[in-house]
Amino acid sequence: MSEFAIEARQLIKKFPARAGTGDKATETSPKEKRRLFPFRKRAPKPMFTAVAGVDLQIRRGEIFGLLGPNGAGKSTTIRMLCTLLEPTSGSATVNDFDIVKQANDVRRSLGTVLAGERSIYWKLTGRENLEYFAALYHIPPAVAKKRVDELIERMELKDRANELVEKYSTGMRQRVAISKALLARPPILLLDEPTLGLDPQAARNLRELIAQLKQEGHTILLTTHYMEEADLLSDRIGIIDTGKVIALDTPEGLKRRIDQKEIIRLELSGWHDDLAEKLRNISGIENLTTHQQGEADLWEVNMQAQNSRTAIPRIVENISGNGTRLVNMNIVKPSLEDVFIHLTGKALRD
Amino acid sequence: MRSEMSVQSLAAPGFFSDLQAFWAVVRREWTIFVRYPSWIIALFIWPVIFPMGYILTARALSGVNGTGLATFKQTTGLNEYVGYIAVGTMVWMWQNIVLWSVGGSLRNEQMRGTLESNWLSPTWRFSYLLGSSVPQFISMLMLMAIATLEYIFLFNVKFEGSLWLSLLVVLVAIPSVYGLGFAFASLVITMKESNAFVFLVRGIVMVFCGITYPIAMLPDWMQSVSKWLPQTYIIHGMRTAALTNEGISGIAFDLQMLMVFGIIWLIIGYLLFNRMERRARKTGAIGQY
Numbered sequence: 104m105s106e107f108a109i110e111a112r113q114l115i116k117k118f119p120a121r122a123g124t125g126d127k128a129t130e131t132s133p134k135e136k137r138r139l140f141p142f143r144k145r146a147p148k149p150m151f152t153a154v155a156g157v158d159l160q161i162r163r164g165e166i167f168g169l170l171g172p173n174g175a176g177k178s179t180t181i182r183m184l185c186t187l188l189e190p191t192s193g194s195a196t197v198n199d200f201d202i203v204k205q206a207n208d209v210r211r212s213l214g215t216v217l218a219g220e221r222s223i224y225w226k227l228t229g230r231e232n233l234e235y236f237a238a239l240y241h242i243p244p245a246v247a248k249k250r251v252d253e254l255i256e257r258m259e260l261k262d263r264a265n266e267l268v269e270k271y272s273t274g275m276r277q278r279v280a281i282s283k284a285l286l287a288r289p290p291i292l293l294l295d296e297p298t299l300g301l302d303p304q305a306a307r308n309l310r311e312l313i314a315q316l317k318q319e320g321h322t323i324l325l326t327t328h329y330m331e332e333a334d335l336l337s338d339r340i341g342i343i344d345t346g347k348v349i350a351l352d353t354p355e356g357l358k359r360r361i362d363q364k365e366i367i368r369l370e371l372s373g374w375h376d377d378l379a380e381k382l383r384n385i386s387g388i389e390n391l392t393t394h395q396q397g398e399a400d401l402w403e404v405n406m407q408a409q410n411s412r413t414a415i416p417r418i419v420e421n422i423s424g425n426g427t428r429l430v431n432m433n434i435v436k437p438s439l440e441d442v443f444i445h446l447t448g449k450a451l452r453d
Numbered sequence: 454m455r456s457e458m459s460v461q462s463l464a465a466p467g468f469f470s471d472l473q474a475f476w477a478v479v480r481r482e483w484t485i486f487v488r489y490p491s492w493i494i495a496l497f498i499w500p501v502i503f504p505m506g507y508i509l510t511a512r513a514l515s516g517v518n519g520t521g522l523a524t525f526k527q528t529t530g531l532n533e534y535v536g537y538i539a540v541g542t543m544v545w546m547w548q549n550i551v552l553w554s555v556g557g558s559l560r561n562e563q564m565r566g567t568l569e570s571n572w573l574s575p576t577w578r579f580s581y582l583l584g585s586s587v588p589q590f591i592s593m594l595m596l597m598a599i600a601t602l603e604y605i606f607l608f609n610v611k612f613e614g615s616l617w618l619s620l621l622v623v624l625v626a627i628p629s630v631y632g633l634g635f636a637f638a639s640l641v642i643t644m645k646e647s648n649a650f651v652f653l654v655r656g657i658v659m660v661f662c663g664i665t666y667p668i669a670m671l672p673d674w675m676q677s678v679s680k681w682l683p684q685t686y687i688i689h690g691m692r693t694a695a696l697t698n699e700g701i702s703g704i705a706f707d708l709q710m711l712m713v714f715g716i717i718w719l720i721i722g723y724l725l726f727n728r729m730e731r732r733a734r735k736t737g738a739i740g741q742y
Contacts, residue, residue, distance in 0.1 A: 118736065118737065119736070179737075182737065182740065185573055186573075186734075187569060187572060187573065187734070187737070187739055187740060188734060188735075188737050189734040189735050207466075207575045208575075210573060210574060210575040211462060211464050211466065211575045212462070213573070215570075215573050217569055217570070217573070217740075218566050218569060218570070221565070221566030221567070222566055222567060222569065222570035223567065223570070224481065224485065224565075224567060225565075226484075226485045226488050226489075227481065227484060227485065231481075231484065234477075235477050235480070235481050236570070236574065238473050238474050238476070238477030239474050239477060239571065239574035239575075239576045240463075240464055240574050240575065240576075241464045241465055241466050241467070241470035241471075241473070241474065241575060241576070242463045242464060242465070243463075243465050243470075244473065246463055247463075250463060267488075280570075283570070286463075287462055287463050287464045288461060288462055288463050289462055290462065
């Protein structure tokens with residue numbers, strides 16, 4: 104048995120592109136098409152590359168966080184690993200099974216949570232959902248009954264297990280979806296945004312559960328938009344952008360990459376775009392991001408500085424006198440979010 | 454939340470596991486079907502309401518004292534025009550429901566968001582289509598039984614033929630009707646839209662298969678098209694079995710044709726399903742709404 108639960112080698116996935124969305128290399132003008140393909144009635148269709156050569160090695164028993172902005176390729180990567188999509192080229196193994204040639208063995212090795220609460224039947228009860236999926240995962244009936252009871256108990260669904268899922272809260276539906284993934288006790292779990300839409304308490308409970316599952320020996324591949332979640336849970340993190348893994352390390356290792364930089368965090372009112380341009384032009388300032396806090400005219404502005412002592416006077420000088428008011432200023436330790444901005448040039452929520 | 458100890462997969466693959474999965478799909482589909490109260494309308498009201506327009510039109514055209522019925526008897530060999538229309542419309546309803554429910558089953562799952570979670574399991578994929586057909590067929594048998602009773606007691610229709618031969622025609626027609634449904638389900642998942650296809654197919658059945666009139670009324674070229682549609686033989690076979698005393702010899706040709714069409718449509722349905730499944734893995738169509 105390999106030491107890696109999941110191994111991907113140069114995984115590439117291309118889709119036929121819609122107009123204007125194809126890769127530059129495959130989008131050609133009609134004139135260019137005639138020149139390149141004079142003997143073909145139709146030139147090859149333009150393609151859009153969603154995953155552009157992903158290499159991953161996820162060790163058995165670890166929690167691996169896959170982070171990336173929308174459209175970075177993380178969902179496509181997960182969908183290839185769980186056999187919903189076939190790669191255009193490259194290869195991958197899950198639990199030592201090839202994702203194309205041994206797809207059914209891969210499915211038996213995986214518990215997957217995709218699309219969360221929409222992945223279960225709302226017109227069935229929680230118990231009926233679990234009994235149904237237990238049969239699909241080929242669990243013998245006698246074992247299935249015991250296993251469903253165990254999971255209902257563990258996920259604290261006992262009191263409502265015989266009610267229709269349509270009457271559940273989002274958090275309860277998510278717990279049914281996770282129970283479904285755990286039914287066959289698979290060695291590897293793929294969790295795609297498992298805490299999305301949950302209230303803080305439900306999200307905290309779920310994070311505790313994920314940590315427990317790792318203790319029990321499950322390998323977990325987790326994608327999330329929440330940096331703190333990835334930081335808290337993951338043994339290692341891969342950052343994916345434009346279809347490629349651009350950094351892969353432990354959370355601490357990633358943060359060390361920008362240790363020599365300082366993060367200046369401002370809270371301002373009366374923000375305007377000209378100011379962003381002025382602040383970006385200050386020498387030694389990079390990766391400036393802004394975020395409006397709620398409905399009020401209060402903005403959080405983060406930037407990385409080579410040296411805050413020389414940068415701060417210039418920042419204050421630029422802010423004053425333009426109707427902008429500085430409410431608060433801090434110099435903070437780099438977080439995973441700052442690493443992400445440093446590497447991709449954009450915030451995860453972009 | 455308590456913890457447990459080891460990671461040892463509980464799955465036990467094999468033929469019986471696939472059978473168990475198929476049965477689970479049947480149970481799931483039936484449970485969801487009966488939880489929507491509209492099934493009562495589908496079973497009790499629609500079979501009477503739908504043919505009513507045709508029956509009343511026929512009554513009007515037959516004249517005040519039914520003088521026009523002699524022409525009808527001359528063409529069909531039957532007096533029972535209400536039963537004649539009832540059988541034709543029932544077969545049309547069967548095919549129509551199969552196109553909507555079996556044909557739309559994968560698309561409905563896709564829009565609900567549950568298709569991917571089914572596809573993630575190691576179950577034989579064709580089970581989902583086969584499994585969704587069983588409750589549909591059971592509800593259709595119930596619809597036929599209820600409709601027959603309603604015609605006997607409300608319209609005084611005399612079904613002079615054999616119940617068992619009628620059932621035999623239904624059974625032999627299953628592969629043709631559901632094979633078309635499977636092919637349809639595969640097309641719909643690729644095209645993402647079923648309405649236009651359903652209207653087209655049921656329109657063809659309505660015009661070419663003689664649901665309310667004898668095929669002999671059609672121009673020659675239309676009769677040639679009718680011969681290539683299994684629904685023509687289902688309707689003829691059902692009418693002969695339910696309304697006449699001709700016995701098995703009267704439906705033997707229909708049964709033979711339905712067996713041939715059944716094999717062809719099941720193969721087409723299965724091949725299209727496999728093709729769709731492979732294509733979906735390449736394009737990601739399973740997860741797209």
